[in-house]
Amino acid sequence: MRKERLSQGEIFDVCIIGSGAAGGVMAKELCEGGAKVVMLEAGREVNPVELLSHKWPYELPYRGLRGEKQATFYQGDISKSIAYADSDDVGVDRVRILGGRTMHWNAVTLRYAARDFKEWSTQGVEEDWPLTYEELEPYYDRIEQIIGVCGNDDHLEILPAGKHYLPPIPWRCSEHILKRATTAMGIPLIAVRKAVLTRPYDKRPPCHYCGHCMDGCDVASIFSTPDCLLPKARVTGNFTLRENALAREILVDNEGLPQAVSFVDTATRTEQQVKAGIIVVCCSTVESARLLLNSRSPRHPGGLANSSGVVGHYLHGHLGNSVSMYLDELQGKKPFNQDGATDHVYIPRYNHLSGKSNVAGGWGMQINYQSYMFPQNAHRVPGYGASFKQQVRKMQPGYLQMGSFAKVTAHQQNCVTVDPGRLDANGIPTPVVHFRFSDNDRVLWQAANQSMLEMLSHLKGRVFPSLGKAPSGFASHEVGTIRMGKYPRTSVLNSYCQARDVKNLFVTDGSCFTTSSEKNPTLTIMALSMRAADYIKDQRRKGEL
Amino acid sequence: MERRELLKLVALTALSPKVNVLQAAAACHMDASPAKPDPAQYILQFFSEDEGRLLDRLMEIIIPADSHSPGAHAAKTNLFADLMVATSDDSVKKQWQDGLRLIREEAARSSLAKALRKAAVNEGNPQTDLETFFALLKQMTVDGYYTSETAIHQDMEYLGNTYLAAFPGCTHPEHQD
Numbered sequence: 188m189r190k191e192r193l194s195q196g197e198i199f200d201v202c203i204i205g206s207g208a209a210g211g212v213m214a215k216e217l218c219e220g221g222a223k224v225v226m227l228e229a230g231r232e233v234n235p236v237e238l239l240s241h242k243w244p245y246e247l248p249y250r251g252l253r254g255e256k257q258a259t260f261y262q263g264d265i266s267k268s269i270a271y272a273d274s275d276d277v278g279v280d281r282v283r284i285l286g287g288r289t290m291h292w293n294a295v296t297l298r299y300a301a302r303d304f305k306e307w308s309t310q311g312v313e314e315d316w317p318l319t320y321e322e323l324e325p326y327y328d329r330i331e332q333i334i335g336v337c338g339n340d341d342h343l344e345i346l347p348a349g350k351h352y353l354p355p356i357p358w359r360c361s362e363h364i365l366k367r368a369t370t371a372m373g374i375p376l377i378a379v380r381k382a383v384l385t386r387p388y389d390k391r392p393p394c395h396y397c398g399h400c401m402d403g404c405d406v407a408s409i410f411s412t413p414d415c416l417l418p419k420a421r422v423t424g425n426f427t428l429r430e431n432a433l434a435r436e437i438l439v440d441n442e443g444l445p446q447a448v449s450f451v452d453t454a455t456r457t458e459q460q461v462k463a464g465i466i467v468v469c470c471s472t473v474e475s476a477r478l479l480l481n482s483r484s485p486r487h488p489g490g491l492a493n494s495s496g497v498v499g500h501y502l503h504g505h506l507g508n509s510v511s512m513y514l515d516e517l518q519g520k521k522p523f524n525q526d527g528a529t530d531h532v533y534i535p536r537y538n539h540l541s542g543k544s545n546v547a548g549g550w551g552m553q554i555n556y557q558s559y560m561f562p563q564n565a566h567r568v569p570g571y572g573a574s575f576k577q578q579v580r581k582m583q584p585g586y587l588q589m590g591s592f593a594k595v596t597a598h599q600q601n602c603v604t605v606d607p608g609r610l611d612a613n614g615i616p617t618p619v620v621h622f623r624f625s626d627n628d629r630v631l632w633q634a635a636n637q638s639m640l641e642m643l644s645h646l647k648g649r650v651f652p653s654l655g656k657a658p659s660g661f662a663s664h665e666v667g668t669i670r671m672g673k674y675p676r677t678s679v680l681n682s683y684c685q686a687r688d689v690k691n692l693f694v695t696d697g698s699c700f701t702t703s704s705e706k707n708p709t710l711t712i713m714a715l716s717m718r719a720a721d722y723i724k725d726q727r728r729k730g731e732l
Numbered sequence: 733m734e735r736r737e738l739l740k741l742v743a744l745t746a747l748s749p750k751v752n753v754l755q756a757a758a759a760c761h762m763d764a765s766p767a768k769p770d771p772a773q774y775i776l777q778f779f780s781e782d783e784g785r786l787l788d789r790l791m792e793i794i795i796p797a798d799s800h801s802p803g804a805h806a807a808k809t810n811l812f813a814d815l816m817v818a819t820s821d822d823s824v825k826k827q828w829q830d831g832l833r834l835i836r837e838e839a840a841r842s843s844l845a846k847a848l849r850k851a852a853v854n855e856g857n858p859q860t861d862l863e864t865f866f867a868l869l870k871q872m873t874v875d876g877y878y879t880s881e882t883a884i885h886q887d888m889e890y891l892g893n894t895y896l897a898a899f900p901g902c903t904h905p906e907h908q909d
Contacts, residue, residue, distance in 0.1 A: 583888060
């Protein structure tokens, strides 16, 4: 994608900050709606030939053990420019690359259920969202058809489905065997829904099942913004992209309305600005809060759009754990290629099926989402010598791995702040995470762990749990810091992701979530972004924006 | 992958003018940066020659050659260990030098095999410095061996990291519901 020069004094209709799942949707929709859009992306485009996904470990300097394969997703000082204070074991996996985390994800795409928007109404906790599943459903439909999602309609209330899925991925032996356990417990085990193509679609080829989803898809079979959405924006002639453009702050006029974005061109180390009538923030949960908190002015002394004091607060995400097992009946088999497209099956939430509970929320389970190349059992099997070596080899065909992703409740005191005394390499105050799990989170974590072990107890084999002594998060699914809501005192945005304080500011990434369910958030982020885009187009037509 | 197989795959797909599957897929076989490390050219950066040889012997005891495949010696796992330790903090370097010294002292009293057996006796719950070093040594041996060309292709006979036009899935009747 060519580098764009910004004309002096050019005023765009919309400036989108961030090129991930949210920003990509906004760019496509608003450009197709006729808006002149500029997108600022802190990272740069990475050509598919730069991806190291197919490199063998022995072709890498440290055998891949020091993150060499993923280094390209973490450009600049993004990995170092964050701090944690008074926090439990959580990590925020910020990336910096054109496409954001859509370049570095397993592509699991799950719709929220109706009840996931109504935590207060159904569970008496947190708050209800200011919109319902029914209002978001048409956007789930549109997004799934644009990006291409494989899977089935499983007719589950807890996991609503569309009608236009690509064929599901065939199951592995271990997954069929797992079904015996889930059936014994009365739990569904379904084909996973993923934004991975299983047949040609959208002028992109189907997956070739190399198992390197998280290392970057070099053939565009996994949905990513640069491969799927930005080309659609560009073809309208309305799209301008600035890479290596790290937003410093959003500048406002005398009325306090955003009018420009000040950014650092990290390639030339220069300060620049771009003007736009509407600003859409899509930097990811922690970075978006950071940007608003760093955008202070006399009209916005606590940060842009922060008269409520809520910006940065209600940070939450997922907690998770994993267990691996080596199934007896597959051990000793001739090696066979199990890589596939990482997850092929999924266990949707089921704890709600046993009636009213004193714990809010549930968990879903992803299966076999790690690589088969390295025998993980070699780090767990005791002993050494010939028998150890033979045991490791014999066990490997029986590998089955599962990880739970559980709901974490949203609390005001969990937050992101900025530290003006700690600047990143570009002189921008860095974010500080403050997070503690709640009692509900800990109870849910224990229940998920016990359920995983109970499930595996129905099978024959050797189990290696990695459960730890306490919950950890966020599994790259952090949300909530610039939440939408029904009540101005506990929210920043309305249901169209529009800031209450300033009507020409929108935030559509995971930070806009009121609450989180156990489901991976990306599809909902994209549906919310599309709904917000429709609203912006409508308001522009009416002259309101 | 053979080029004709790749071309067949490409012919099966609808290509975007902006996504060149052939170029992208074939690029994985190109020697793009970073350069592939060459064990034959490697010179010890941290361990002495004596320590390197000791490590080689220890690692070969932990993962030996057998009738199926070569072991840690053939995979030059000791050189991998040298690189990893040489590029670690001083505290890690000290752990390794102290650990090798402990093993050597123990071996002088009996034999290397007996020294390793003693080091491994509380593998799940190390109590002494020697036992703690065994955990470190085994982890390094496992990491180095199972990421080597020898282990991946000869020992584990790993068949993945390739291109499939379709994923076959399980067709075994005994595994179906």
